[in-house]
Amino acid sequence: MRDISIAATAVLAAASFAAADTFVINVDGVESWDGLGSPNNTVLSFDVASAIGLPAGTDVIWTGAEWDVTITPQGGSWYSEAVVGFDTGNLSFAPGFGDDFSGTDPLSYSGVVNFQEALGTDFLIAGGVLTLEFYESFDDAVDTIDALWSGSLTLTVIPAPGAMALLGVAGLAGTRRRRG
Numbered sequence: 001m002r003d004i005s006i007a008a009t010a011v012l013a014a015a016s017f018a019a020a021d022t023f024v025i026n027v028d029g030v031e032s033w034d035g036l037g038s039p040n041n042t043v044l045s046f047d048v049a050s051a052i053g054l055p056a057g058t059d060v061i062w063t064g065a066e067w068d069v070t071i072t073p074q075g076g077s078w079y080s081e082a083v084v085g086f087d088t089g090n091l092s093f094a095p096g097f098g099d100d101f102s103g104t105d106p107l108s109y110s111g112v113v114n115f116q117e118a119l120g121t122d123f124l125i126a127g128g129v130l131t132l133e134f135y136e137s138f139d140d141a142v143d144t145i146d147a148l149w150s151g152s153l154t155l156t157v158i159p160a161p162g163a164m165a166l167l168g169v170a171g172l173a174g175t176r177r178r179r180g
Contacts, residue, residue: 027153029044032147035137040143043132061122073146130155
């Protein structure tokens with residue numbers, strides 16, 4: 001009994017020190033057309049858990065992001081209107097926030113925005129699957145492309161603490177079977 005409680009404590013300690021992984025999303029050729037929820041917008045889904053080596057369906061915590069994108073507004077659209085929405089609790093991101101003009105400029109952030117420091121929270125990616133919708137905060141022209149995207153978004157993620165504990169317990173069970 002004592003061996004199991006010591007092992008469980010070690011698993012929980014390991015979970016709190018989980019190493020961060022990065023997940024890169026290529027946005028080359030992505031289009032944003034209309035307001036949030038329009039069937040014209042580009043919607044992408046990713047199994048982040050599997051991509052970082054966790055079992056499919058495992059919860060993941062999203063802790064930070066960086067970006068290196070080029071947005072090309074179309075028609076009368078502006079950089080600031082091009083938005084990507086994430087299904088992690090109504091989180092949205094506008095790389096051109098405050099840039100109320102058109103053109104073709106790269107929009108980058110060198111380094112990782114740490115969500116705990118910037119927003120006071122991390123975000124759960126339930127079941128490890130993240131869905132993104134590229135949309136316009138102001139739709140200049142309905143049913144036409146308002147912005148073209150290229151480049152990449154990089155997410156910093158860690159397994160949810162419960163996921164690490166389950167993986168550790170599974171590892172202990174496997175070890176115990178080998179000994180017996």
